[in-house]
Amino acid sequence: MIKVVVIGGGPGGNRAASRAASLGAHVTLVERDIVGGAAHLWDCIPSKAMIATAGALNFSRRMGGLGFSPATRPREIDYEALRDRIGVVSSRLQSSVEELLTSQGVRILRCEARLAGPHTVVVGAEDGSQEELEADAIVVATGSRPRVPDWASPDGERVLTTRQAYPPPELPEHLVVVGSGVTGVEFVHMFSSIGSKVSLIVSRQHVLPHKDAEVAAALEDELLRRGVQLFKGARAQSVERSSDGIAVHCDDGRTVRGSHVLLAVGSVPNSDRLGLENAGAQVDKWGYVTVNHHCQTSVPHIYAAGDVSGKLPLSSVASMQGRKIAEHIMGLHTREHRHIDYDKAASAVFTEPEIADVGLAEAEAFAGGRKIRVTKVPFGSSARALINDDSRGFVKIISDPATGVVLGGCIVGSQASELISVIALAVTVGLKVTDVVESCLVHPSLAEALADAAE
Numbered sequence: 338m339i340k341v342v343v344i345g346g347g348p349g350g351n352r353a354a355s356r357a358a359s360l361g362a363h364v365t366l367v368e369r370d371i372v373g374g375a376a377h378l379w380d381c382i383p384s385k386a387m388i389a390t391a392g393a394l395n396f397s398r399r400m401g402g403l404g405f406s407p408a409t410r411p412r413e414i415d416y417e418a419l420r421d422r423i424g425v426v427s428s429r430l431q432s433s434v435e436e437l438l439t440s441q442g443v444r445i446l447r448c449e450a451r452l453a454g455p456h457t458v459v460v461g462a463e464d465g466s467q468e469e470l471e472a473d474a475i476v477v478a479t480g481s482r483p484r485v486p487d488w489a490s491p492d493g494e495r496v497l498t499t500r501q502a503y504p505p506p507e508l509p510e511h512l513v514v515v516g517s518g519v520t521g522v523e524f525v526h527m528f529s530s531i532g533s534k535v536s537l538i539v540s541r542q543h544v545l546p547h548k549d550a551e552v553a554a555a556l557e558d559e560l561l562r563r564g565v566q567l568f569k570g571a572r573a574q575s576v577e578r579s580s581d582g583i584a585v586h587c588d589d590g591r592t593v594r595g596s597h598v599l600l601a602v603g604s605v606p607n608s609d610r611l612g613l614e615n616a617g618a619q620v621d622k623w624g625y626v627t628v629n630h631h632c633q634t635s636v637p638h639i640y641a642a643g644d645v646s647g648k649l650p651l652s653s654v655a656s657m658q659g660r661k662i663a664e665h666i667m668g669l670h671t672r673e674h675r676h677i678d679y680d681k682a683a684s685a686v687f688t689e690p691e692i693a694d695v696g697l698a699e700a701e702a703f704a705g706g707r708k709i710r711v712t713k714v715p716f717g718s719s720a721r722a723l724i725n726d727d728s729r730g731f732v733k734i735i736s737d738p739a740t741g742v743v744l745g746g747c748i749v750g751s752q753a754s755e756l757i758s759v760i761a762l763a764v765t766v767g768l769k770v771t772d773v774v775e776s777c778l779v780h781p782s783l784a785e786a787l788a789d790a791a792e
């Protein structure tokens with residue numbers, strides 16, 4: 338029986354463990370925190386649980402348009418109940434992953450692991466004892482942690498990393514967010530919705546620098562409408578803490594004052610102290626484990642999945658890598674096996690309006706001199722959007738003018754993170770715009786806007 342040891346129980350690790358066990362491997366999963374990983378404990382799940390509450394509150398503010406009188410609308414959240422709710426959602430998901438793995442016969446060890454050699458993983462218990470696990474294949478899925486810039490010292494009170502904000506000890510009166518990528522703007526959305534004043538330090542000229550400019554502009558309009566202050570073209574370079582607040586000093590001479598500061602400036606891989614050098618597996622200059630298209634490291638039977646592999650830092654991608662790794666270990670890659678095409682991974686920004694995209698972007702096509710057809714439809718012409726009293730946003734579809742094949746798309750608006758699945762499927766399997774147009778969709782539905790945009 339093939340012996341597999343997986344280090345890290347996040348989406349990459351638990352998926353690899355589950356799939357390998359289902360294919361007949363003897364699997365041990367070593368996790369030092371919780372099975373489910375940072376994704377369940379700090380990142381995707383708690384942030385989206387908090388955003389669900391923020392969304393409900395925002396919805397209640399718009400209920401006048403649906404015929405409710407102001408007196409019947411909730412106005413504020415119960416901060417303690419919110420904290421409890423986040424914990425409940427995370428622990429339910431953790432239990433369901435653990436139950437699945439246990440039912441598949443995966444041995445789960447709760448401790449720190451490191452590699453002692455190409456086939457040996459050493460695990461340590463709290464009492465100081467150690468166990469050596471021999472493996473035919475090893476999966477490193479240790480994730481990443483928030484990057485802390487050298488000019489800041491998070492204290493969990495006023496100077497916060499993203500892991501100290503679900504929610505922080507008290508609702509910030511005025512939160513200053515440093516970093517305007519996906520994580521930064523999601524926190525801006527959460528806190529500006531639940532009652533904090535929010536300022537955002539944007540180092541470039543617009544938020545979400547890697548997204549479609551039109552998409553970023555739509556989000557900025559919404560944030561400004563909500564009273565969020567944007568400090569554009571400013572790089573934070575120091576933070577000062579006093580008894581009742583913080584001051585962030587920027588390189589252009591501006592100082593942004595608030596009650597709390599949240600650092601959302603990227604992540605670093607958990608590849609240090611793992612003993613990768615004992616096994617001969619290489620990392621790049623940033624510490625990401627170097628992998629090929631099968632997620633194999635420089636040592637073929639050692640694999641890396643998820644954030645530590647330096648590909649797209651998304652749970653969905655980590656999970657897909659875990660699945661593919663398990664199939665490769667078990668020899669299934671010789672059958673109907675497709676490599677992961679990272680350019681076709683769908684992603685979403687859970688702000689309001691939501692943003693989602695997949696595949697080729699307009700700017701990328703222009704930069705590469707590629708001819709594309711761009712079609713766009715606003716939700717203002719969608720019956721369902723009008724019924725829901727929320728017609729913000731649009732759908733944009735990018736296709737090949739010669740063949741009609743859908744190459745990419747982006748959506749801004751309610752439920753964009755769900756609707757993008759249709760375009761993602763089209764991009765992945767190579768559907769044409771006519772395939773989307775000729776699908777007889779539900780009426781009235783937001784998805785109809787996709788067919789209209791493909792027309």
Ligand SMILES: Cc1cc2nc3c(=O)[nH]c(=O)nc-3n(C[C@H](O)[C@H](O)[C@H](O)COP(=O)(O)OP(=O)(O)OC[C@H]3O[C@@H](n4cnc5c(N)ncnc54)[C@H](O)[C@@H]3O)c2cc1C
Pocket residue numbers: 344345346347348349350367368369370371373374375376377379380381382384385448449450451478479480481499520607611642643644645649650651652653654655
């Ligand atoms: C605020 C925030 C929100 C996010 N929201 C989303 C989202 O909505 N959707 C999305 O797709 N992605 C989201 N992401 C990204 C997503 O969380 C990561 O891409 C995903 O968690 C990566 O999964 P992973 O398996 O690589 O590792 P992780 O989830 O980071 O898990 C790694 C695990 O390995 C364990 N570990 C590390 N070292 C060792 C060791 N030596 N021994 C034993 N165990 C070890 C850790 O304890 C951890 O549990 C978000 C990220 C952040 C920061």
